[in-house]
Amino acid sequence: MNxxxxxxxxxxxxxxxxxxxxxxxxxxxxxxxxxxxxxxxxMLNAVNLSFVTFAHQWHAVKGQIFVFFVMMVxxxxxxxxxxxxxxxxxxxxxxxxxxxxxxxx
Amino acid sequence: MxxxxxxxxxxxxxxxxxNLLLQTHPIxxxxxxxxxxTSLAVLYLLLGAEFLAxxxxxxxxxxxxxxxxxxxxxxxxxxxxxxxxxxxxxxxxFPAVVAxxxxxxxxxxxxxxxxxxxxxxxxxxxxxxxxxxxxELLLPFEVTSILILIAILGAVALARHGHGDTPNxxxxxxxx
Numbered sequence: 001m002n003x004x005x006x007x008x009x010x011x012x013x014x015x016x017x018x019x020x021x022x023x024x025x026x027x028x029x030x031x032x033x034x035x036x037x038x039x040x041x042x043m044l045n046a047v048n049l050s051f052v053t054f055a056h057q058w059h060a061v062k063g064q065i066f067v068f069f070v071m072m073v074x075x076x077x078x079x080x081x082x083x084x085x086x087x088x089x090x091x092x093x094x095x096x097x098x099x100x101x102x103x104x105x
Numbered sequence: 106m107x108x109x110x111x112x113x114x115x116x117x118x119x120x121x122x123x124n125l126l127l128q129t130h131p132i133x134x135x136x137x138x139x140x141x142x143t144s145l146a147v148l149y150l151l152l153g154a155e156f157l158a159x160x161x162x163x164x165x166x167x168x169x170x171x172x173x174x175x176x177x178x179x180x181x182x183x184x185x186x187x188x189x190x191x192x193x194x195x196x197x198x199f200p201a202v203v204a205x206x207x208x209x210x211x212x213x214x215x216x217x218x219x220x221x222x223x224x225x226x227x228x229x230x231x232x233x234x235x236x237x238x239x240x241e242l243l244l245p246f247e248v249t250s251i252l253i254l255i256a257i258l259g260a261v262a263l264a265r266h267g268h269g270d271t272p273n274x275x276x277x278x279x280x281x
Binding site: 006007008009010011012013014015017018019020021022023024025026028029030031032034035037038039041042045048049052053055056057061062064065067068069071072073074075076077078079080082083084085086087089095096098 | 107108111115118119122123125126131134135138141142145148149151152153154156157160161164165168169172173176177179180182185186187188194198199201202205206209210213214216219220221222223224226229233234237238242245249252253255256257259260261263264
């Protein structure tokens with residue numbers, strides 16, 4: 001590998017895979033509802049990085065447009081998810097995922 | 106130059122993600138997530154996606170994370186108490202994470218024909234992007250706007266003060 005040629009594509013993909021795994025790990029070890037939700041956002045961002053990398057590799061504009069759609073859906077998801085978190089907090093007065101284990105009160 | 110920028114901001118990304126896992130207070134996790142998202146915007150710029158870099162800063166680091174920090178402050182979220190979680194998460198989850206990372210890394214390192222990213226590669230301009238978006242993909246774009254509208258209505262309906270029998274309803278109405 002000649003490093004004066006730039007950064008290999010695989011490094012970007014490895015970074016994306018590592019960020020995704022850290023997101024899954026955060027989803028498993030975090031015990032706060034909001035932080036668990038943040039881990040999901042981290043996973044979405046990791047996948048977006050993969051999309052942009054492959055769009056660069058294959059000179060495909062549609063890969064970048066897909067990332068744009070993912071961002072819009074993520075914004076909608078964050079709005080609804082945080083509204084659900086507020087509703088759950090109002091019903092349970094806690095954010096610890098261990099105590100939110102029933103669908104109904 | 107490209108290598109140096111990549112190493113710096115990939116380091117920021119990984120450091121922010123690890124810090125997100127280590128912090129016990131949600132507001133610290135939110136701030137490290139902002140660091141991750143802003144560094145990702147720089148990486149997008151290195152990959153030639155100028156519009157996405159701007160959108161990443163505005164939508165993710167701006168709008169979504171403001172929403173997160175707002176909810177953290179609204180609900181007055183304190184330190185989380187660490188518990189070990191369920192047996193399933195411990196016995197299946199953590200090996201599965203390691204397995205996912207190992208499989209992905211093996212596949213990526215064995216991929217053939219991947220090039221490299223250079224400073225001189227040129228960028229995808231907003232012009233190119235919008236030409237494809239508004240000519241070929243106009244219908245998905247409009248459908249997404251309807252999705253956003255429904256999501257806003259759903260968020261308002263969910264967060265509105267409900268039946269009046271809840272302990273912390275007052276704070277919720279003041280915020281929304």
